[in-house]
Amino acid sequence: xxxxxxxxxxxxxxxxxxxxxxxxxxxxxVSEVHNENIILVAETVSRTQDKTLWEGIEKIPGxxxxxxxxxxxxxxxxxxxx
Amino acid sequence: MINDVMSxxxxxxxxxxxxxxxxxxxxxxxxxxxxxxxxxDDKSRGLKWHKAPCRFCGVGCGALVGVRDGKVVAVQxxxxxxxxxxxxxxxxxxxxAALYGxxxxxxxxxxxxxxxxxxxxxxxxxxxxxxxAKDSKRFAVYxxxxxxxxxxxxxxxxxxxxLRHNHIDPNARLCMASAVVGFLxxxxxxxxxxxxDDLDVCDTVVCWGNNWAExxxxxxxRFIDRRQxxxxxxxxxxxxxxxRTTEAAxxxxxxxxxTDMLIANGICHLLIKREAYDKEFVAKNxxxxxxxxxxxxxxxxxxxxxxxxxxxxxxxxxxxxxxxxLLAGLFSDPKEKVVSLWCMxxxxxxxxxxxxNLVYNVHLLSGKIGKPGSTPFSLTGQPSACxxxxxxxxxxxxxxxxxxxxxxxxxxxxxxxxxxPEGALDPEPGLHTVxxxxxxxxxxxxxxxxxxxxxxxxxxDLNANFKKKDQFLVVSDVYPTATTKLADVxxxxxxxxEKNGLFGNSERRTQQWFKMIDPPGEARDDVWQMIAVAxxxxxxGFEGMKDKDGNFLLSIRDEGGTEIKAWRWDAFxxxxxxxxxxxxxRKFTAKKHKDLAPYDEYVxxxxxxxxxxxxxxxxxxxxxxxxxxxxxxxxxxxxGVSFYMDKGGxxxxxxxxxxxxxxxxxxxxxxxxxLCTGRVLEHWHTATMTRRIKELYNANPxxxxxxxxxxxxxxxxxxxxxxxVVSRRGSVILPVSINGRSIPQEGSVFVxxxxxxxLINLVTLDAFCPLSKQPDYKKCAVRLEKV
Numbered sequence: 001x002x003x004x005x006x007x008x009x010x011x012x013x014x015x016x017x018x019x020x021x022x023x024x025x026x027x028x029x030v031s032e033v034h035n036e037n038i039i040l041v042a043e044t045v046s047r048t049q050d051k052t053l054w055e056g057i058e059k060i061p062g063x064x065x066x067x068x069x070x071x072x073x074x075x076x077x078x079x080x081x082x
Numbered sequence: 083m084i085n086d087v088m089s090x091x092x093x094x095x096x097x098x099x100x101x102x103x104x105x106x107x108x109x110x111x112x113x114x115x116x117x118x119x120x121x122x123d124d125k126s127r128g129l130k131w132h133k134a135p136c137r138f139c140g141v142g143c144g145a146l147v148g149v150r151d152g153k154v155v156a157v158q159x160x161x162x163x164x165x166x167x168x169x170x171x172x173x174x175x176x177x178x179a180a181l182y183g184x185x186x187x188x189x190x191x192x193x194x195x196x197x198x199x200x201x202x203x204x205x206x207x208x209x210x211x212x213x214x215a216k217d218s219k220r221f222a223v224y225x226x227x228x229x230x231x232x233x234x235x236x237x238x239x240x241x242x243x244x245l246r247h248n249h250i251d252p253n254a255r256l257c258m259a260s261a262v263v264g265f266l267x268x269x270x271x272x273x274x275x276x277x278x279d280d281l282d283v284c285d286t287v288v289c290w291g292n293n294w295a296e297x298x299x300x301x302x303x304r305f306i307d308r309r310q311x312x313x314x315x316x317x318x319x320x321x322x323x324x325x326r327t328t329e330a331a332x333x334x335x336x337x338x339x340x341t342d343m344l345i346a347n348g349i350c351h352l353l354i355k356r357e358a359y360d361k362e363f364v365a366k367n368x369x370x371x372x373x374x375x376x377x378x379x380x381x382x383x384x385x386x387x388x389x390x391x392x393x394x395x396x397x398x399x400x401x402x403x404x405x406x407x408l409l410a411g412l413f414s415d416p417k418e419k420v421v422s423l424w425c426m427x428x429x430x431x432x433x434x435x436x437x438x439n440l441v442y443n444v445h446l447l448s449g450k451i452g453k454p455g456s457t458p459f460s461l462t463g464q465p466s467a468c469x470x471x472x473x474x475x476x477x478x479x480x481x482x483x484x485x486x487x488x489x490x491x492x493x494x495x496x497x498x499x500x501x502x503p504e505g506a507l508d509p510e511p512g513l514h515t516v517x518x519x520x521x522x523x524x525x526x527x528x529x530x531x532x533x534x535x536x537x538x539x540x541x542x543d544l545n546a547n548f549k550k551k552d553q554f555l556v557v558s559d560v561y562p563t564a565t566t567k568l569a570d571v572x573x574x575x576x577x578x579x580e581k582n583g584l585f586g587n588s589e590r591r592t593q594q595w596f597k598m599i600d601p602p603g604e605a606r607d608d609v610w611q612m613i614a615v616a617x618x619x620x621x622x623g624f625e626g627m628k629d630k631d632g633n634f635l636l637s638i639r640d641e642g643g644t645e646i647k648a649w650r651w652d653a654f655x656x657x658x659x660x661x662x663x664x665x666x667x668r669k670f671t672a673k674k675h676k677d678l679a680p681y682d683e684y685v686x687x688x689x690x691x692x693x694x695x696x697x698x699x700x701x702x703x704x705x706x707x708x709x710x711x712x713x714x715x716x717x718x719x720x721x722g723v724s725f726y727m728d729k730g731g732x733x734x735x736x737x738x739x740x741x742x743x744x745x746x747x748x749x750x751x752x753x754x755x756x757l758c759t760g761r762v763l764e765h766w767h768t769a770t771m772t773r774r775i776k777e778l779y780n781a782n783p784x785x786x787x788x789x790x791x792x793x794x795x796x797x798x799x800x801x802x803x804x805x806x807v808v809s810r811r812g813s814v815i816l817p818v819s820i821n822g823r824s825i826p827q828e829g830s831v832f833v834x835x836x837x838x839x840x841l842i843n844l845v846t847l848d849a850f851c852p853l854s855k856q857p858d859y860k861k862c863a864v865r866l867e868k869v
Contacts, residue, residue: 003095004098004175005098005099006102007102007169009303009306009307009310012310024100029095031099031102031103032099032102032103035310035311036310037310039099039102039103040098041095043095052780055781064300064306064329064330065295065299065303065306065330066302067169067171067299067300068159068169068170068171068172068175069098069102069158069159069168069169069170070098070102070158070159071156071157071175081464
């Protein structure tokens with residue numbers, strides 16, 4: 001299953017609120033909240049879900065930017081010449 | 083051991099967390115034992131990590147690519163890479179997946195009876211060589227800012243040395259030619275003098291029509307991160323469209339298209355009127371010139387600026403007096419450290435060179451250049467537009483290392499390095515991109531080889547500029563594209579980590595990587611393709627492919643001096659051809675102070691910024707900022723700032739009196755809207771790679787036309803409706819986006835160009851800057867019809 005980590009950069013006013021919301025997502029674990037940054041580790045069933053999750057996070061009010069730091073996709077479907 | 087008590091999933095999660103912590107400078111959150119265990123886990127799983135710059139934009143992020151069993155299986159940002167310090171954007175993160183699209187080209191194809199049919203390499207090479215031999219002076223090469231340095235160098239030597247003319251140009255003509263000519267005319271030398279480090283120490287970033295939150299997101303994060311760490315930084319977004327950059331900006335300054343020229347002159351007008359310019363810096367480092375290149379006095383320049391009053395500038399540009407004063411105030415304050423950033427918004431402009439010059443004027447007049455945190459900085463859109471197109475010089479007028487075909491001394495030096503007879507090189511510049519394709523359409527050129535780019539989608543005014551009858555078109559690429567549809571021969575290419583490579587990024591950083599995996603099927607390197615065709619020409623007795631001693635022009639020798647038979651695929655793939663090719667190119671780099679280090683130095687580093695020269699201890703040292711004493715080895719002690727590439731020999735930069743000039747096509751009753759085109763976060767240029775990645779495709783599957791909500795209300799158009807966007811040249815039907823990610827100003831629409839199924843370049847205008855020959859994709863007039 002694809003595993004990734006994201007740094008979510010917030011506007012600073014809603015960091016805790018966003019972190020609390022992210023904790024409710026079953027695919028993700030909030031690893032750290034540091035100043036206005038949230039580190040999220042995500043484990044999804046597919047790369048499609050991975051991307052959907054990320055897109056959803058970027059639309060949360062107060063989220064300025066999501067940076068992907070790490071991505072392991074060796075077991076993901078379709079990751080071969082086919 | 084930890085391996086016994088942690089599952090593999092847990093290890094991967096720990097790796098992910100470690101990477102993120104380290105990227106935030108919080109590596110202490112993970113124990114040494116855990117790090118050791120993680121490394122051991124990678125090893126036990128057969129996963130090997132290798133460095134490579136990202137394959138997409140010009141930022142040049144360092145990636146670590148995880149390879150197992152001959153496949154790329156993981157990508158992470160390289161924490162050792164000074165550019166991105168462990169971050170990657172969505173495109174970089176999917177760079178591995180871009181290798182594995184279902185329809186990778188895996189065999190040569192030749193058109194027979196109207197259909198592209200599978201062929202052998204032997205047949206394809208023979209056909210291409212035969213066509214070239216028949217009409218070599220009318221055979222052009224169209225290349226790319228995605229060519230690696232050695233690919234560009236080989237293509238340049240093939241064409242200028244072998245075919246003995248200059249009809250070679252890259253797609254970079256469409257994205258940064260105005261920046262090149264702007265740098266050359268102002269400083270006498272190309273490429274930014276500043277670097278990304280300036281973003282770490284500046285007070286303010288002024289974006290001149292540049293949506294870097296989406297186009298250069300890692301640099302954007304690098305800057306925004308400072309705000310979150312408590313730095314008091316500001317960002318001013320000057321644009322014609324609200325974007326993600328606007329959301330993070332302190333000030334949004336919306337201006338009418340093309341009036342950036344007025345605003346820049348208006349800032350200088352106020353600096354002069356208020357006596358708020360840096361008099362000492364100007365007296366020592368600057369000269370003034372008119373549009374027709376006459377040297378003038380500062381008083382003449384002041385007289386030129388008289389007409390750019392705040393009243394005129396605000397009235398025509400649409401910005402407020404407060405906004406103009408805000409900008410002038412920033413540049414007036416000697417303590418304020420300001421970086422100006424731009425990319426396509428300024429370069430794709432019918433006065434692209436002039437607006438580049440005008441922004442330099444603002445920085446030169448205010449003395450905001452050559453100091454940490456103060457610099458004008460032109461960003462690039464392709465990974466090696468700088469390294470390959472600008473430094474190697476794969477442009478119709480250029481020779482390697484900043485040389486010009488028109489300059490006799492430059493030609494003689496090149497002939498000597500290539501062992502060509504004196505007079506072999508053609509002094510006449512070749513056709514630039516738009517002229518080249520027009521000549522191809524009319525049959526003035528009878529053949530063309532396109533490598534690593536997709537002009538069938540990216541050229542302006544496609545109806546006029548991309549069609550053919552009997553002309554011979556060869557396309558080297560990794561996927562079928564809008565361009566391969568018209569090709570007579572399609573050659574399958576290796577991409578990114580399937581080959582050895584070197585790229586040069588926006589901050590003069592040259593980065594190297596090794597081949598990590600094999601290309602699929604019979605796909606082969608672009609360098610090999612060029613060498614193989616050249617060799618076939620040589621074998622056919624084609625004189626141009628012989629040096630003055632009768633030897634093969636593209637001969638490559640190993641370190642012992644033995645020739646590598648690189649035209650044979652088995653010999654090519656068993657040798658690292660990049661090293662001797664790079665060393666051959668490197669001989670050209672010192673003359674114009676673009677000095678590069680030996681190949682092996684780049685193997686050791688995550689890139690080095692040129693000029694790279696040896697210090698007193700023999701160590702190769704990069705240059706952070708050019709023209710600055712203590713940083714640039716070519717600035718003498720006591721000089722402070724020295725623009726030593728000045729063609730006038732006075733170590734000065736030019737301030738140009740460039741007047742405002744209106745665009746060639748403006749909205750009218752028949753075509754009442756401005757059209758601006760551009761890119762989006764998820765897709766890279768014509769999306770031949772990113773649209774094949776399911777996740778990126780799903781995130782942004784097709785093009786759309788963005789409307790301002792007020793315009794939409796007046797026209798009774800709703801989100802999701804379909805509109806035909808019509809210009810004098812063509813039309814395209816698109817779904818409407820209102821209040822989406824971005825909002826264009828009233829009276830204008832925006833359409834991204836990534837969608838091969840909805841080609842907005844059927845609509846665009848091919849008018850170009852008279853100096854840089856770069857077309858303006860940002861401004862033409864259209865009407866909207868409900869479908």
